Amino acid sequence: MTPILTARGLTVQYPGSATPALDAVDIDVLPGESVAIMGASGSGKTTLLHTLAGILRPTAGTVTLAAASGPVAVHALDDAGRARLRREELGFVFQQGLLLDELTALENVAVARMLAGVPRHQAEGEAAQWLAHLGLQGMEHRRLGQLSGGQAQRVAIARAQVTGARLIFADEPTGALDSTTGAEVLDLLLAAVAQGRTLVVVTHDPGVAARADRVVTLRDGRVVADERRAARAGGSGGGEAVHRVATVRGGQVEHTTVAAPYDEARR
Amino acid sequence: MNDLRTTFVLARLFARRQGGDRLAAALPLVSFTLVTALLLLVLGGSQVFFRMDGDIAGTYQALAVLALALLVVPLFTLGAAAARLSARRRDERLSSLRLLGATTGTVSLLTVLEAAAVALAGALAGTALYAATAPLVGLLRFAGQPVGSQMWLAWYWLPLVWAAVALAAALSAAVGLRKVVLTPLGVRTRQQPGTARGRRAVVALVVVLAGVAAMAGLGTLGQLGGFLAILVAVAMAFGGGLLALDAVGPWYVRVRARRLHRKATTVPRLLAARTILEDPKAAWRQVAGVSVTTFVGVVAGAGLALVNAAGGEMTGEEAWLFEDIRTGVFVTLVASFLMVACTVAINQAATTIDRGRVLVSLDRLGVPRTVLAEASRRSVMSVLATVVVGSAVVSAVLVLPILGAAILVQPVAVAVVALVFVAGFALVRAGASVAARLVPGILARPERVL
Numbered sequence: 269m270t271p272i273l274t275a276r277g278l279t280v281q282y283p284g285s286a287t288p289a290l291d292a293v294d295i296d297v298l299p300g301e302s303v304a305i306m307g308a309s310g311s312g313k314t315t316l317l318h319t320l321a322g323i324l325r326p327t328a329g330t331v332t333l334a335a336a337s338g339p340v341a342v343h344a345l346d347d348a349g350r351a352r353l354r355r356e357e358l359g360f361v362f363q364q365g366l367l368l369d370e371l372t373a374l375e376n377v378a379v380a381r382m383l384a385g386v387p388r389h390q391a392e393g394e395a396a397q398w399l400a401h402l403g404l405q406g407m408e409h410r411r412l413g414q415l416s417g418g419q420a421q422r423v424a425i426a427r428a429q430v431t432g433a434r435l436i437f438a439d440e441p442t443g444a445l446d447s448t449t450g451a452e453v454l455d456l457l458l459a460a461v462a463q464g465r466t467l468v469v470v471t472h473d474p475g476v477a478a479r480a481d482r483v484v485t486l487r488d489g490r491v492v493a494d495e496r497r498a499a500r501a502g503g504s505g506g507g508e509a510v511h512r513v514a515t516v517r518g519g520q521v522e523h524t525t526v527a528a529p530y531d532e533a534r535r
Numbered sequence: 536m537n538d539l540r541t542t543f544v545l546a547r548l549f550a551r552r553q554g555g556d557r558l559a560a561a562l563p564l565v566s567f568t569l570v571t572a573l574l575l576l577v578l579g580g581s582q583v584f585f586r587m588d589g590d591i592a593g594t595y596q597a598l599a600v601l602a603l604a605l606l607v608v609p610l611f612t613l614g615a616a617a618a619r620l621s622a623r624r625r626d627e628r629l630s631s632l633r634l635l636g637a638t639t640g641t642v643s644l645l646t647v648l649e650a651a652a653v654a655l656a657g658a659l660a661g662t663a664l665y666a667a668t669a670p671l672v673g674l675l676r677f678a679g680q681p682v683g684s685q686m687w688l689a690w691y692w693l694p695l696v697w698a699a700v701a702l703a704a705a706l707s708a709a710v711g712l713r714k715v716v717l718t719p720l721g722v723r724t725r726q727q728p729g730t731a732r733g734r735r736a737v738v739a740l741v742v743v744l745a746g747v748a749a750m751a752g753l754g755t756l757g758q759l760g761g762f763l764a765i766l767v768a769v770a771m772a773f774g775g776g777l778l779a780l781d782a783v784g785p786w787y788v789r790v791r792a793r794r795l796h797r798k799a800t801t802v803p804r805l806l807a808a809r810t811i812l813e814d815p816k817a818a819w820r821q822v823a824g825v826s827v828t829t830f831v832g833v834v835a836g837a838g839l840a841l842v843n844a845a846g847g848e849m850t851g852e853e854a855w856l857f858e859d860i861r862t863g864v865f866v867t868l869v870a871s872f873l874m875v876a877c878t879v880a881i882n883q884a885a886t887t888i889d890r891g892r893v894l895v896s897l898d899r900l901g902v903p904r905t906v907l908a909e910a911s912r913r914s915v916m917s918v919l920a921t922v923v924v925g926s927a928v929v930s931a932v933l934v935l936p937i938l939g940a941a942i943l944v945q946p947v948a949v950a951v952v953a954l955v956f957v958a959g960f961a962l963v964r965a966g967a968s969v970a971a972r973l974v975p976g977i978l979a980r981p982e983r984v985l
Binding site: 321323348350351352353354355356358360362366367368369370371375379380382383387388 | 799800801802805806809810812813893896897898899900901902903904906
């Protein structure tokens with residue numbers, strides 16, 4: 269299978285720092301898999317995520333994204349080019365702060381489509397569908413400040429998917445949530461994976477990592493472990509990743525299998 | 536005693552810590568510099584008239600008082616913006632101090648000390664700026680001769696102004712701090728959007744209509760009560776008009792922003808509308824100074840144009856006075872726009888720094904930087920346009936006959952006033968653009984805001 273994201277010799281050296289934050293990291297991310305990046309604080313997790321997502325430019329090495337239009341050399345793009353790539357090809361769910369407090373839930377999601385030139389009416393229609401899909405019916409017109417942390421993360425998940433991005437980056441998406449709400453948010457992210465998207469998630473939480481297809485562990489900017497679910501489970505299960513797939517009804521998460529209506533409609 | 540020593544140790548630590556956050560620390564300083572420089576220029580300018588003698592001096596002085604009264608609103612707004620900004624910068628750190636167990640006394644004293652020190656430093660820098668710009672203002676001609684060195688204030692004015700600026704900053708900081716002291720955990724709880732009641736609009740409309748009636752019945756009033764009655768009627772009509780503007784302003788801004796929000800087709804328009812709706816009162820307050828100036832600009836501009844047309848044969852002092860009133864109107868207009876531009880620059884820069892985390896986040900999502908800059912500019916300019924058009928309409932209604940005649944008789948004079956408004960717009964736009972220049976610096980060092 270062709271990787272959706274390929275990094276080779278990825279090195280990031282921050283100015284004024286003696287040791288590199290990332291040291292010659294090689295990684296392939298396959299389409300449709302969920303990859304958890306773990307490691308202690310300062311191990312280079314977030315730096316790796318930022319470099320893979322084109323937020324940071326590596327000091328050395330390459331990042332290649334298999335975009336819908338063909339391979340893109342992310343490391344070689346200028347600021348505007350990388351911003352465009354993030355806007356059009358990638359989705360983001362971070363711990364906090366990616367949404368605008370003064371906008372409503374609906375507007376926060378619709379803005380992502382409007383930036384791509386979609387008329388507001390259509391963008392809001394698509395946004396409403398996603399919010400409903402993620403259990404936020406009736407809350408479309410609430411401002412972000414009026415939503416709980418878990419609800420705000422659902423808005424972020426809707427925003428990450430509304431553009432049709434095939435690759436979602438998440439940085440501690442459950443970090444600011446209680447364990448129940450965190451599990452629900454993770455369910456929704458994994459539901460996106462079940463619908464064919466790819467997820468790269470940085471996390472401290474072993475519970476999040478346990479449910480990912482693959483866990484990459486960093487120490488001092490190097491990859492020290494890269495295990496798939498089958499290997500972690502001791503070889504049983506035939507290497508099949510078993511997802512708990514979530515749908516939401518009336519604000520409650522139910523674990524079932526869902527089709528991927530929105531992806532099919534978009535592509 | 537021990538408490539006092541702790542306070543000073545903390546004050547020193549805070550002063551040092553600010554080195555790492557120069558941008559945020561420099562902003563209040565720059566604000567107080569501008570406030571002081573403008574305050575000294577206005578004082579110096581009015582002093583010119585109070586040093587005059589001769590028959591006509593009284594008229595000049597009355598007009599100078601009027602101009603001063605008009606500049607008080609924008610100058611006060613600017614000063615308040617600077618003081619609020621300096622208080623806001625400190626809020627978070629002080630909240631942490633409270634949580635660490637610092638006493639209310641320590642926190643209050645620290646705040647007042649720091650605010651006063653920053654304001655005083657700004658006042659000193661502002662005095663230098665005044666010294667540098669006063670000769671330029673001195674090129675203006677009043678009573679047939681250049682103002683020149685009369686712009687210089689006597690030395691004893693300077694410490695008075697410095698003390699006033701420092702005191703105002705300290706007071707504002709102390710008042711703003713009460714919230715922090717009361718609720719150490721909740722410094723920046725987002726408030727509900729400011730309300731702006733429609734009921735006020737009705738009251739304002741009645742006041743304006745009464746003003747129009749009074750203006751229309753001036754002749755009758757004059758016959759009944761003489762010149763004094765006319766004067767009182769005019770003063771009440773305009774005073775009422777200005778009060779009505781202030782009452783109705785936030786509500787009108789909100790109504791316009793709602794419309795902007797409904798019709799927004801692009802992301803910057805949507806963001807701008809939401810920013811205004813978040814606090815229509817603050818959006819109005821920021822540019823309210825221009826509403827008063829617009830009011831006077833329209834009325835005085837039209838009146839002057841007419842007098843010019845009617846009395847082409849004026850000589851000597853009369854001609855000077857007429858010429859000088861025109862100069863005075865322009866100077867007041869320009870000064871007012873300058874103050875609003877500074878207020879907008881300070882407020883927008885503060886907002887941009889406060890929203891550093893959001894800016895970094897949006898940048899990470901790939902939102903183009905031009906979108907962010909345009910949204911911030913639009914949120915100011917659309918309110919400014921609302922305010923100027925609204926004030927111009929109200930004042931035009933009040934003096935419709937004069938204005939109509941002026942446009943017919945003296946189109947050039949009216950056009951010149953209009954041109955000053957366009958230049959004022961450009962000035963405020965430049966002020967709003969200052970904030971956009973801060974964005975690349977914030978995005979280049981995201982770790983400072985995250």
